[in-house]
Amino acid sequence: MRYPVFLKLEDKLCVVVGAGRVAERRVRGLCDARARVRVVGVTATEGILKLADEGVIHLYQRAFEPSDLDGSALVIASTDHVDVNRAVQAAAKCRGILFCGADRHTDSDFIVPAVVRRGDLQVAISTGGNSPAYARLLRREIEAFWDDGQLLDLMADLRRRVYARFPNAPERRQAFWQQLVTDDTLALARKGKWAEIEERIEVCLSS
Incomplete structure (x- = not known):
């Protein structure tokens, strides 16, 4: 059993060894998390080359070297070569760096x-x-x-409104959320019935 967690990687160096299609997916995910991404691989996909040309990532088109991991928060080994992935794992272990391998021959610290x-x-x-x-x-x-996330955006804005309405009444705030956040509200969001949701909000605030 693994412990589920979301990592804050903004401005942290993350290394991806390998530059193929699977590696590209990992690279894009790290970029979405605003990490500083270093990619090491002999042959790179068009997508990775484009990211490097745009300055989004740092690409080193050569074989892996253990020093590639220096200063990194985590490393993902995503090559088709078991010996390379194991070398990356060994280098990560020596440095106390979280490691994820793309094959079953390496014991990963985390799973993507x-x-x-x-x-x-x-x-x-x-x-x-x-x-x-x-x-x-x-x-x-x-x-x-x-839904497309619009309901979450509404809830984020509503959280400030509710706190302003009931600043010294945590029980009242909790009761509001229990009354509003229901299957019925989610169903209205899926149908795009935002006016009805606003009506529900006013009722919950007033009751």
């Missing part, structure tokens, strides 16, 4: 889950590495179910 993103809303899905395909299936199911 399938993720559903809707603005600031993120839902991570993991099968413990047993079936990435099943995790992707569940992700598609959740994506079809969820």
Whole structure:
């Protein structure tokens, strides 16, 4: 059993060893997290080359060297070569750096889950590495179910309104959220009935 956690990687150096299609997905995810990304790989995809040309990442088109990990917060080994992935793992272990390998021949410290993103809303899905395909299936199911994040944006704004309305009444604030955040409200959001949601908000604030 693994401990689920969301890492704050903004401005932290993260290294991806390998520059193929799988590596590109990992690189883009790290870029979305605003990490400083260093990619080491002999052959790179067009997408990775473009990111490097735009200055989004630092690309070193050569074989991996242990010193590539110096100063990094985490490393992802995403090559097709078991010996390279193991070398990356050994270098990470010596430096106390979190390691993730793309194959079953290396013991990863963490797993990159399938993720559903809707603005600031993120839902991570993991099968413990047993079936990435099943995790992707569940992700598609959740994506079809969820709204576009507009409800979360509304809740973020509403949180300030509720605190201003009940600054010294935590029990009242809790009761408000319990009354508003229901399956019915979520159903209205999926149908785009925002006016009805606003009516519900006013009722909950007044009751």
